[in-house]
Amino acid sequence: MDILLQLIDFILHVDRYLELFVSQYGAWVYALLFAIIFVETGLVVMPFLPGDSLLFIVGALCGAELLNLPLTMGLLLAAAILGDQTNYTIGRYFGPKVFRWENSRFFNRQAFMQAHAFYEKYGGVTIILARFMPFVRTFVPFVAGVAEMTRSKFTFFNVVGGVIWVVGLMLAGYLFGNLPFVQTHLSKIIWALILVPGLIAIFGAWRARQSV
Numbered sequence: 001m002d003i004l005l006q007l008i009d010f011i012l013h014v015d016r017y018l019e020l021f022v023s024q025y026g027a028w029v030y031a032l033l034f035a036i037i038f039v040e041t042g043l044v045v046m047p048f049l050p051g052d053s054l055l056f057i058v059g060a061l062c063g064a065e066l067l068n069l070p071l072t073m074g075l076l077l078a079a080a081i082l083g084d085q086t087n088y089t090i091g092r093y094f095g096p097k098v099f100r101w102e103n104s105r106f107f108n109r110q111a112f113m114q115a116h117a118f119y120e121k122y123g124g125v126t127i128i129l130a131r132f133m134p135f136v137r138t139f140v141p142f143v144a145g146v147a148e149m150t151r152s153k154f155t156f157f158n159v160v161g162g163v164i165w166v167v168g169l170m171l172a173g174y175l176f177g178n179l180p181f182v183q184t185h186l187s188k189i190i191w192a193l194i195l196v197p198g199l200i201a202i203f204g205a206w207r208a209r210q211s212v
Contacts, residue, residue, distance in 0.1 A: 033076060043086075059175075063175070063178045077166045090142060
């Protein structure tokens with residue numbers, strides 16, 4: 001329970017944690033950010049790490065000159081693309097086995113099946129849209145691998161989606177993240193970045209499931 005509370009606190013106050021990490025460890029923050037984005041997109045059992053809010057906050061830190069914008073953007077774009085490629089590869093070679101899994105502490109079969117239905121209905125473009133949907137973005141590349149989508153087609157959608165997601169949210173944070181109004185309501189903005197895409201993802205998965 002303590003670990004869960006710490007994770008929630010990190011997600012909601014990621015700006016404070018990153019500023020503290022920068023002041024204490026300097027350039028090591030780049031490795032930390034790369035690892036978070038890579039793991040969040042690349043490992044199907046780790047869908048709960050921050051994504052959208054982290055990119056926005058990182059962009060704001062770049063705007064405050066605490067981080068280098070081109071370097072950070074390049075690293076996180078690489079992390080997002082490589083993460084999805086890893087997830088796709090895992091699904092392609094090991095995915096069929098998960099259909100025999102039951103709900104477990106580390107894998108929720110129902111969530112997987114909802115993502116599968118969502119993917120089957122909307123096709124390859126889902127890879128792009130899922131970038132902005134917490135939890136779903138972790139499952140979609142895996143499902144693409146299970147469905148044996150060609151690697152060239154997947155890579156195209158992966159790169160396009162990664163660029164839109166990383167560059168878009170980081171630039172939004174860079175341009176607006178340090179405005180007084182945004183700073184005052186930052187916690188609400190973080191909640192919105194988490195809940196709004198999440199609700200859209202749940203609704204889309206529910207609609208897809210209804211039509212299956």
